[in-house]
Amino acid sequence: MDFRTSYSRVTGLGSAKQGTRHFWRQRVTAVANVPLVLVFGFVILTNLGASRTEMLALFANPFVAALTILMLLSAIFHMWLGLQVIVEDYVQAEVVKLVLLVFNGFFAVSVGAVGLVAVLKLMTGG
Amino acid sequence: MGDHRQLRPRPLSPHLQIYRLSITMVMSIVHRLTGLALYFGTLLLVGWLAAAALGEPAFAIAQAIMGHWVGQLVLLGYTWALFHHMLGGLRHFVWDFGAGYGPARYVLGWLTLAGSTILTALVWAFVWFGAAIPLSAGG
Numbered sequence: 001m002d003f004r005t006s007y008s009r010v011t012g013l014g015s016a017k018q019g020t021r022h023f024w025r026q027r028v029t030a031v032a033n034v035p036l037v038l039v040f041g042f043v044i045l046t047n048l049g050a051s052r053t054e055m056l057a058l059f060a061n062p063f064v065a066a067l068t069i070l071m072l073l074s075a076i077f078h079m080w081l082g083l084q085v086i087v088e089d090y091v092q093a094e095v096v097k098l099v100l101l102v103f104n105g106f107f108a109v110s111v112g113a114v115g116l117v118a119v120l121k122l123m124t125g126g
Numbered sequence: 127m128g129d130h131r132q133l134r135p136r137p138l139s140p141h142l143q144i145y146r147l148s149i150t151m152v153m154s155i156v157h158r159l160t161g162l163a164l165y166f167g168t169l170l171l172v173g174w175l176a177a178a179a180l181g182e183p184a185f186a187i188a189q190a191i192m193g194h195w196v197g198q199l200v201l202l203g204y205t206w207a208l209f210h211h212m213l214g215g216l217r218h219f220v221w222d223f224g225a226g227y228g229p230a231r232y233v234l235g236w237l238t239l240a241g242s243t244i245l246t247a248l249v250w251a252f253v254w255f256g257a258a259i260p261l262s263a264g265g
């Protein structure tokens with residue numbers, strides 16, 4: 001039994017008017033995360049115990065800097081979307097929910113900004 | 127707004143405490159918990175990058191914290207959470223393509239658990255005992 005109107009069936013956007021956009025973005029960032037996290041992890045592992053000077057040399061490599069930036073962007077967008085779902089699933093009180101969702105955005109953007117500035121500073125010689 | 131008095135309690139659907147634990151159920155919960163842990167774990171990663179960017183003193187503090195056994199333990203947990211969440215994510219991709227819903231779902235669940243544990247062990251064996259392996263450039 002489908003209780004939807006013909007109009008809503010045609011648009012297929014659901015009650016939040018977003019359709020499958022959120023789901024899709026969660027998947028796309030998840031797919032991107034796999035190689036980015038693995039390669040970044042490998043770079044870190046092969047440079048364990050590096051001094052700060054060695055870190056600067058490492059990030060002066062544009063591939064390492066770009067990899068780190070892409071990894072940060074993808075992972076942070078992904079966790080932003082992910083925490084949104086967790087909050088929507090468990091938090092019933094509208095005000096608390098609103099506050100947490102706004103905090104989620106602030107947190108993600110702030111962490112991302114600090115990460116990006118750090119990489120750019122390392123890349124350009126500290 | 128209306129009258130919120132309830133004449134009798136509303137029926138509730140059965141929840142966690144009513145089911146016998148199954149591997150798929152536990153892995154689902156752990157996927158969410160590891161996602162949550164990784165969310166706050168980005169603070170570690172970005173904090174470490176920021177410390178390196180700030181300068182020698184900040185970087186020395188960050189390295190001391192991560193080198194301490196408490197720091198190492200946290201990083202070990204972080205590694206496991208990352209591998210577990212990643213394998214759990216791959217499991218979701220299998221489902222997204224319409225596969226893995228039959229008995230295979232139990233296999234996938236156990237694979238997620240075993241795979242994340244083995245990969246974490248390999249990485250940390252390398253971290254702690256890998257100095258002899260030529261792969262490590264730092265030192």
Ligand code: HEM
Binds near residue numbers: 086158160
């Ligand atoms: C490394 C590769 C990764 C893959 C393949 C992956 C995959 C996924 C997938 C498929 C979901 C959706 C689960 C669902 O629909 O129920 C998800 C949720 C989530 N992910 Fe990831 N993820 C990865 C990395 C990360 C990282 C690095 C973070 C944090 C920085 C993260 C944080 C989250 C959060 C908070 C959720 C929401 C959890 C939930 O709804 O239960 N993930 N991930």
